[in-house]
Each structure stands twice: as structure tokens, then as C-alpha cells.
Amino acid sequence: MTFRPADLAPAGLQRVCASGRLAVVRKDGRTAVETLYQEGAAKIRMPLTETGTPEAVLINTAGGLTGGDVVDWRIEAGEGTSLVLTTQACEKIYRAASGRAEASVRLSVASGARVAWLPQESIVFDRSAFRRRLFVDLAEGAEALILEATIFGRLAMGECVGRAEFRDCWRVRQEGRLIHGEDFAAGPDLSAMLAGRAATGGAVAMATLLLVSPRAADRLDEVRAVIGDADGASAWRVGRTGKLLARLVAPDGYGLRKRLVPLVDLLNGRAGLPKTWSI
Template structure:
């Protein structure tokens, strides 16, 4: 027999839903001319793998063992690259943001790059599902002539599965400082139906995926012509991209109606622009 009073009491005493917590910290230094691991910490669902590489920069692969994000989850990443070192940080696969019951998943990344050092932050795409809610914040501290190459790409649903999003919340905030001075700030906020805010000719014109690539270095402006040449060979009919440069920053924006086309364009561009292959996980 159904007892409404009993059911009500059960609801009151039910435990809160479990949420994902993850923290990963990775540090590299230059020792005798080689970049070596100095610091490694991981807890919760945040894991780090250090694949063997030969003739390539040291590489760290971030993994979310929870398989994705939902409301109330929190992931924190801290990457430190010492002076004269060079490292790549990427992810094992795309990050998936699932339906939220009201609160946002929070993702933070703090990047520190020493003098004459290079950090390539090249995670794979973030896929937003229906009613997902994600708030991400990336901060970077650069010293002297440090170089930061940073990529973030976002996909609105899985077109191959016939998904059509009607509501998402996604907030992305970047703050980059060099020698303590704020030199770059960028904010993106999507709230509502993507078909509304991506319908205009100046706002994607029906885009389903987008990406931002920033090269932050004292000589970044000198790479603008090369970047535009690389874009010509990497572009396709469903991908639009443009590049600009100022005050030690080279920035590229990509929008695409097809996420697979965007991924292939990004890979082609990065391989040509960097004159190097991407980490192996990008080809899996």
C-alpha cells in the first residue's frame, strides 16, 4: 500500500546527490637542458597521465574519470612550467557536460609559465548537452618572455545523434597576466537557446561549434601572416575562421556548422602553425 506520509519522510531524509570533485596539479622544470616532471598531484576524479614522448615536448594528459560534468561538479587544474621548460597539456578525450538540475559545474585552470618557457594548453573539445550548465575560468601568470598557446573549443550537442539543443548555460572567462599586469581578458556567456544567439550573420550564422586559439608571446604579432596562410590550407566550406594580432597577442576565432569539420580544421591548422604533430590522444 502506498503511504504518502512515509514517502514524504523518505524524501526529507534522502542524502544529497553525490557530486564530482577533482584536483590535478602538474609542474615541469628544465634540468640540464631537458624538461622534467617536478610536481604531480591528483585527487578525486582528476587524473594525470604522462606518456613517453621522443623528440617532442613533455606531455601531460588530463583525465576526468567521472566521464563528464553535471551541475555541482568541480574540477580544478594547476599547471606550472618553470623557466626555459616546454610542455604540452591536453585531455584524453572530449569533455562532456550533461544535464544539470539547477547548479553549474565549475572548472578552473590556473596556468603559470616561467621566463623563456612555453606552455601549450591544448585540450580537446567540450560538448554541451541539453540543459547543461558549465562555468569555466582560466587564469594564467606569465613571466618575462614566456609563451602561452591556449586553445578551447565548444560543441553544441551531437549532430550525428540528431540532437538539437534548446537550452544551455556556458560561461567562459580568461584572464592572462604578464609580470603581474593584466594583458588579456576574454569572456563568453551563452544562456538560452543556441538557435537564437547563433542565428545572426555576426554571431555564427547557425554555428554548432566554435573555438578560440590564443598565442600569447612578445613576438606573437610576427606570426600573423603565417597564421593566415595556415588558415587558408586548414579551412573548409563549413568552417569560418579569422586571425588578428596586437600587443603581443595573436588570436584566432573559429565557428563551424559541423563539429567534425571544426576538429579537422583545428588539427590541420595546429600541425602546420606549430610545425609539429599534436599529442597522440588527438588522433584516437
């Protein structure tokens, strides 16, 4: 029987509709907030940092997402700015009574600016349905560090994801030119798909990390030393910039984070690891 979230329960339940906007500009030699807008369950907090790079913590006060919920984040980094974006906690994708949960992120990065998109892991539950979309527009000379990590059930909690639908879409452009695009689709028999050797070989934790920078290739050896032989990383020259792509898989979330933490700390420069990651 094909799993369709819409068949599980009648619609009509209250749904999350959350939207957050943040724009930063260069002012008096530092990055400053120009616009901060939050609606519904979307909240943005900016704790004090000692690195000189502002850090924005994106929060979904609903405590998770289920079918029919929609969250939308839009970030603009002005010329010469630097910004780190993360989440308060792991986003939980719960069983869908109807429809699917959707999360979209749009990053606009001006010339000479750098943005790090470093959310904590998304935790996917059994019989959930989720679509995640990431759109990044980089101007000439802009740089970005982008991470998405997903855990299909927490083994320590006795969770097992058998059937679910998961979609992940990335589109990264620089000067209007597509420099990175990918689409990942899994489900409805998610556990069987992940068990394949061409997928994760049964591992339930995975992450993709992308660095867009003219100096991306210079970090390749360091990245490979951090992630080890079990994972892969490659670097390319793309137009007037470069990109480094790393993919990681692990048997569980703990094993994944053990490699993600030093990897993010390595590639995020002086800003280092986001505060919420170390709690």
C-alpha cells in the same frame, strides 16, 4: 519560462570534486616533473614522446560533468621548460539536475618557458549549465599557446541544444599586466542566441586560439592560410611581447577539427599535435 538548472531536480546526488596539480622544472638540460598531485576524478598521465617536449594528458575519470561537479587544474612551468597539456577525450557537459558544472585552469609560466594548453573539444548537451575559467600568468619572456573549442550538440548523433547556460572567462597576464581578457556568455535560450549574425550564424562548433609570443605576428599569414576566409585572425604588439588571436566557427565538430588540427600542428612547433588528438 526561464530555464534554471536548480529547478529541474532535487539536490543531494553525488558530485565530482576533482583537483590536479603538475609542476615541471629544468633539470639536466630537459624538462622534468617536480610535482604531480591528483585527487578525486582528476588523473594526469604523461606518455612517452619523441619530440623532447613532455606531454601531460589530463583525465576526468567521471566521464563528463553535470550540475554541481567541480574540476580544478593547476600547472606550473619552471624557468626554461616546455610543456604540452591536453585531455584524454572531449569533455561532455551533461544535462544539469541542479546547479552548474565548473572547470577552472590556472597556468603559471616562468621566464623562458613555453606552455601549450590544447584540450580537446567540450561537448555541451541540452539543458546543461557550465562555467569555464582560464587564468594564465606569464613571466617575462614566457610564451603560451592556448585553445578552447566547444561544440553545442553533435549533429551526427542527432543532438540539438535548445536551452542551456554557458559561461567562458579568460584572463591572461604577463609580468602582472593584463594582456588578454574575454567573457563569453550564452543562454538560457542558447540556440536563438547562436543563430544571430553577431554570434555564429547558427553554427554549433566554435574555437578560440591565442598565441602569446614576441614572434606571434610572424605567423599571421600562415594562420590565415590554414583557417580560410570563413574565420578570422589578427595579431598585435602588447608591451614586450605579441599576441595572435584566431576565432573559428563551423557547422559541426568535424568541420571545426578539420581546421583545428593543421592550425595546432602549425603553431605548436616541434611538439606538433598532441598524441590523443590523432587517435
